[in-house]
Amino acid sequence: MNKSPISTAVQRVDSHGKTSGETRYLADYYYPDMLYARCVRSTRSRARILAVRVPELPEGYYYVDHRDIPEGGENCVAMINRDWRAFAADLTSFYGETIGMLVGPDRSRILQIMDSIEVEYEDLEPAVNIDEALALKGGPIHGSDNLFAEINLTKGDPDAAFARAARVVEGTFESGAQEHVYLEPQALCGTFEDGKLTIHASTQCPFYIRHSVAEALGWAAEDVRVRQTVTGGGFGGKEHYPDVLAVPLAVATLKIGKPIQLVLPREEDLEVTSKRHPSRITLRTALDSDGRILGMQLDTIIDAGAYESSSRVVLQRAVFTGIGVYDIPSVRAHGRAVATNTVPADAFRGFGAPQGLFAIEMHMSQIAQELGVDEDEFRRRYFVRRNSATITNGHVPEDVKLNELLERVKQLSDYDRKRRSYARGGGRGIALAFVQHGSGFTGSGERDIIKARVRLRRTEDDVIEVCASNVEIGQGVDTTFRKIVADVMEIPYTEVQLLNTNTDLTPDSGPTCASRSVGVVGYLLQEGARKLKARANEPGPIEVEQEYRQPPEIRWDAETLQGDAYPSFGWGVTCIEVQTDPVTLEAGVTGIWAAFDIGRAIDELVIQGQIDGGIVQGLGYAQIEKLESSNGRFQQITMADYVIPTSLDYPAINSCLVDNPYPYGPSGAKGAGEVVFDGAAPAFTLALQHAFDLPLRRIPVTPEYILEVKKHARNPVHA
């Protein structure tokens, strides 16, 4: 790779403070007179709330619920939709829903009072999974059909394809819920500062919080201030979920007038916060008599939980990514986001794409196996190219370097030799997954919804200041944003100042999600810096703003979901090697290799951190992170039971990048935060299929599941 100077790693600006303990996170701020809050939560999946009996409260203690929402406000958490209630009032729709909030100075006392609060319910029949919800068990939870969103897409002529088919291959693939386990639990503090309601929060999206608080209170957005505190991980879990806590907290702060800290204990965080959407995806492929793909049908169902949150957009990404990196001539796709009486699912790194990619990768391999041809060669034949038509009848706008990525990974991993020499079912396995991930918001979301703005300033003292609302959550933007601006200004990156996000002072450059911070907002910073530089000779302070403009060749119709769903893509090839234990059916990962096209790295070490962290998190999802729900309650609600990878679970990753600069990204960068996650689950599962010679259809692939498949597989993939 010809390394661009900007890719050369620098020292992260946040390293020192975080290692020494100087850096303060939300719980590390002690305000005078600070009170603590604890949520009173529903203990039913679906019930009418008949009464909440709160004992007489001692001096200084408060119970806050929907009746405290000021006049002109609304009992809702406004996200994309407004269906999620801030406080359950007469009905509760999932176990753990917030009913009220108890606030006071002494935490032991709060717990004592909590014990004596009684909620009287009239139980209703819950629908706790996709099948029950589609059967409308207990009556609809949402609308008349329990569908928060439904998508129908057609590309080419799928009917003709299936009519002509010599053979149809079908497979159903399922994935489970996943918990983010950001190491810092959800944490917020409500205060009044200079007379203004202020929410401090560990968050990815300060402006989302501002919006939902203002909407619930019936105020103008400007009357609420949100300040981000250093955030101990997010992965999507601090995208919208903090809104759900911020609204009740804001209501309490308004009522009580003192600083209130709300930090979720880990168990509560595991039990009630949003998860990755469980999915069930059925793929059917029409083949001609030579085994060529004529067309495909997708039926994508995601379990959205009790409220809509971001499920509509997650579903879109799951479907839009549903045929993976392949150019399939004719496609019919049907997608549904189903309402169930469970904790609402929401954003999680990948945002629907991991589910779609797992299914398509497994299915493509399934077809190859049924045809008796090489899985990798079969998939490679269908790789999309520049200008290939997408599932939404848009086009792939860029050079596709999948073949180059594939070659690099094969070299790194000695793939061909290993794949040949590990006998199918012989205990060792190795496999590849091919993935793509659209950078930024879906469709015209960036232009029509987000409308990002950034501000750059040269101060009196000649300091360059950058203001954006994309926040450091570990992914390195504190460093990469500085680098982007410094590169244009030709100054050391340490001389660029980045203002901490405060919704009063920073313009809204949109949320920190969707692999958009560097790719989309970084580009605005680069362009802004160019303007600033052009005016460098002017005396005195200078300020410039830069607004988002859609790249010219992008066409999108948000009504029909037709056109270019994403302006650019990250691409990846992930290779996993496993060694299995024939007695216990456990799998050990013995090698991990990957190559990515993310445009260009703004900082190689930052990108390596994303790759390492993303793949290990993806392997956790694929192998050990089991989150089962029984009657609408999660079963793994301690860190002892919901297990995430430790330092001894997976070996070091050997990865590389292929340069493919994108004209509308800063120095050519595209998004990188999610594509790195996407390939781990299919590669791991395919490697296990190779090792065990069993058809695997579900993640996480636990040894329990392998045993189940072994017992029930009458027809192994290769008999």
Add this chain to the structure above:
Amino acid sequence: MREIRFTLNGREVSTSAHPMARLIDVLRDEFRMTGVKEGCGEGECGACSILKDGRIVNSCILAVGMIEGAVLETPEGIAATDRGRAINAGYAEAGAVQCGFCMTGMAVATEALLRQNPAPDEHQIRTAISGNLCRCTGYAMIVDGIKRAAIKGSGLW
């Protein structure tokens, strides 16, 4: 109530906290050692790691009455030493730090390891941090940071 005495980062201190109070709460709320983080409160994540008599322990599942007379070191105490600075520099150079919430605990685990074994191999490093969960990095760059720390601070342990 009787005071509980112990040594904290080289200073003799005492607390009048209830002996069953969690050590993490006393360290954070009373001594403002907020480098000691709470990630789980159940002994699983290691964010609350400190050294007790030179060995790593989880302060969220110790009662303060159990550490009477002990010598405690927190991330803040370690960071202020030459060894702590070597650890910090090793991490920075390796790009080990992301969200940072696990990092003070990792630094404590690193100090505990290097005291016992100044030149650890990869497996020994991974074992030493196996009780410190990190959700961001996938660990390899932390392992690299520890190796670099051992070299930078060579002779200090």
Add this chain to the structure above:
Amino acid sequence: MVTFHRPVDLAEALQVRAETGAIPLAGGTDLLVRHRNWAGTLPRIDKPVVYVGHLQELRRIDISGNGSGPQMTIGASVTYSELLDHPTTPQLLRDSIIELAAPGLRNVATLAGNICNASPAADAACALYALDAEVELAGPSGRRRLPIAEFITGPGRTALNNDELVTAIHLPPDNSTVKFYKKVGTRRANALSKLSLCACARIVDRTVTEIGIAVGAVAPTIVRDRDIEHHLQNTAPEQLALRIPQTLQQYAELIRPIDDQRSTAEYRKHTALALIEQFLTHELR
């Protein structure tokens, strides 16, 4: 509010225990986790607590030799790390400890705590079953010793009286020539057991003279059966091989696991039997 006692010696600890029924506290990694509450609050324990982790009488490891090898007496408050550091610790126990929790836990947690907790999934306890350990108890009427399988009477239940403390664990000389430890956990490290197998055997002149098989997390208590073992003793490996099918059937009767948040009954049973078979066929050759 819970009272905390920090006695100066064992005698005082026993006195506190007898007078108040206080709950013993060693490393706290079970007790304080089970009763954990919220940041800034005390654990929810409705009885007084007597701390024993610091008592010198309980912090010793004594080695006494007799003809057949070293016998180890492990004080109740000895930590796992101290056991790992000790050269005499038998291999099986060492293997179980290396895979138990993580360094920070091992620096405080104790073997006595593991057995008093009486979980069928207790890893070190499983090794103690295979090693024929005995538990020493002290109370107002003096000391007594019980084989571990008699000390643990059910899930979460032991033969410990309200006025007693565990003072030590005795390990007879370990004369086994084959040792096999396998923990199947929820992940590769810092994991709780889905099931575990601790087995050892002594083979002299191609004859299996002694055998011990303990299986964790597959029944209300750790499974060890002397009768089944008896049938396997004093056999040559070839003969033993013939008895495997019947042996597995016998174990299948004893292995009655449950479905829970960590694993399934079906997997536990299948894997436990498969591991026993592996031990008998491959390890005992």
